[in-house]
Amino acid sequence: MRRALIESDDFCKGIINLLHPEDKSRFDHQYLKPFIISTSVKCKDKMPEALLKRGVVCMLGSGVVGVKHVFEEVKCLTHFYQPGDFLFNTEVHKTLNIQESERIIYDEVKLFWINYLDPAFKRNLPEVSIELEIQSSLLSTYQYQGYINKFGIDRQRYCEQWLRDNPKLIGMLSRKELANYFGVSTSSLQVLIKDSLGK
Amino acid sequence: MDKKTIISNGLVALTGSPEKLAMFSEFSEIFEGPIYVEAGNKLWSVGNDEGYLWFVQKGYGFDRILLEDGTKILNGMTEPGMFICDEKSLLMGGNLVSDSILYTEAVVYRARYSAYRQFMRDQEHFRALLISISAHFLQLRKLRLLKMKHMNKADYWSATRNRFPGIEKFCSQTEIAKYFGVSKSTMHRLMK
Numbered sequence: 001m002r003r004a005l006i007e008s009d010d011f012c013k014g015i016i017n018l019l020h021p022e023d024k025s026r027f028d029h030q031y032l033k034p035f036i037i038s039t040s041v042k043c044k045d046k047m048p049e050a051l052l053k054r055g056v057v058c059m060l061g062s063g064v065v066g067v068k069h070v071f072e073e074v075k076c077l078t079h080f081y082q083p084g085d086f087l088f089n090t091e092v093h094k095t096l097n098i099q100e101s102e103r104i105i106y107d108e109v110k111l112f113w114i115n116y117l118d119p120a121f122k123r124n125l126p127e128v129s130i131e132l133e134i135q136s137s138l139l140s141t142y143q144y145q146g147y148i149n150k151f152g153i154d155r156q157r158y159c160e161q162w163l164r165d166n167p168k169l170i171g172m173l174s175r176k177e178l179a180n181y182f183g184v185s186t187s188s189l190q191v192l193i194k195d196s197l198g199k
Numbered sequence: 200m201d202k203k204t205i206i207s208n209g210l211v212a213l214t215g216s217p218e219k220l221a222m223f224s225e226f227s228e229i230f231e232g233p234i235y236v237e238a239g240n241k242l243w244s245v246g247n248d249e250g251y252l253w254f255v256q257k258g259y260g261f262d263r264i265l266l267e268d269g270t271k272i273l274n275g276m277t278e279p280g281m282f283i284c285d286e287k288s289l290l291m292g293g294n295l296v297s298d299s300i301l302y303t304e305a306v307v308y309r310a311r312y313s314a315y316r317q318f319m320r321d322q323e324h325f326r327a328l329l330i331s332i333s334a335h336f337l338q339l340r341k342l343r344l345l346k347m348k349h350m351n352k353a354d355y356w357s358a359t360r361n362r363f364p365g366i367e368k369f370c371s372q373t374e375i376a377k378y379f380g381v382s383k384s385t386m387h388r389l390m391k
Contacts, residue, residue: 020290020291020292020316021291021292021293022292054330069341069345071342071345071346071349071350072349072350074349076345076348076349078341078344078345078348090330090333090334090337091337093330093334096330096331096334096335096338097334098338099338099341099342099345101341130319130320130326131320133326133329134316134319134320134326134329135290137329137330137332137333138286138289138290138329138333139290140333140337141286141333141336141337141340142286142287142290144337144340144341144344145264145274145286145340147344148340148343148344148347149264149266149272151344151347151348151380152272152347152377152378152379152380153266153270153272153377155380155381156382180349182348183347183348183349183380
């Protein structure tokens with residue numbers, strides 16, 4: 001189960017955990033604290049531009065963010081970020097975003113973030129800045145492999161478990177969005193809901 | 200063509216850079232090769248303790264990843280012009296968790312992970328390009344996820360078979376079904 005509340009200290013430790021094991025032990029997460037910014041975004045509002053800059057890594061402290069892409073002229077939901085998840089900006093890079101991916105705020109969010117390319121960060125923590133630049137570009141791609149694996153192994157089982165684990169999120173999505181997220185018809189969704197929740 | 204030209208061309212294609220930059224040649228220097236591989240051989244295997252970033256000049260194959268629950272699934276396909284590796288090991292260290300097997304003869308180049316990481320640390324301008332390289336692979340992953348969920352499966356199978364003729368000889372029906380995100384019986388029906 002996910003933790004209900006993420007604090008800035010969790011974010012600092014999480015950032016250090018993104019580093020390669022050979023580098024983790026070289027850096028103390030306490031040094032990151034002066035560079036952490038927290039931002040809240042209301043439901044349905046757009047993500048602030050500052051959070052979409054190159055060098056920004058965010059962690060969701062609370063709330064829910066969904067990601068939609070355009071595929072065959074239809075907006076499709078592929079995944080959700082929940083408290084504790086990292087958001088990497090390659091996903092929504094302005095000029096490299098072929099699938100027109102966008103982040104939708106489903107439930108008011110609190111985000112912790114740093115910009116490892118900010119001059120002050122680079123000056124004070126040059127090695128961390130370099131290691132984060134190397135890791136975060138690769139992690140954005142690696143994250144998607146996880147979403148693919150979840151659906152590929154056993155889609156039905158995954159969808160049923162997801163329905164059981166996310167009662168609050170189900171209430172925030174229309175049936176059409178939920179069917180779209182699972183990649184099934186609305187009638188198949190009814191069967192999934194009945195089988196997993198008995199409704 | 201020599202190693203520098205071959206790998207630089209690969210980077211030009213990946214980054215959309217209008218020309219071969221000097222740092223592309225420098226990057227190619229960390230690779231050893233050409234290495235000639237016969238059909239049926241593996242580039243790497245689960246459990247190997249030394250990881251490499253590979254550039255494929257010629258050859259086709261597949262890689263399979265061993266998940267934490269013990270399931271092994273088809274992860275990706277190898278084609279000329281691709282940079283491939285065991286991503287988890289590159290990012291998080293530890294032994295490799297995937298296999299890469301070639302089903303045709305191949306010509307490849309390889310660079311140790313340690314050489315790759317050191318090059319990135321030393322080359323600020325190349326690091327700035329990483330986002331373009333990463334975005335290229337990311338849009339391929341997004342497309343795969345979207346096709347898996349939303350594309351007409353008969354069309355998806357037809358496109359995959361055209362891209363990788365003979366895929367059914369090298370991968371089991373179960374593996375292909377998981378790659379497509381469908382049940383084995385649905386895959387069986389599609390492949391008829």
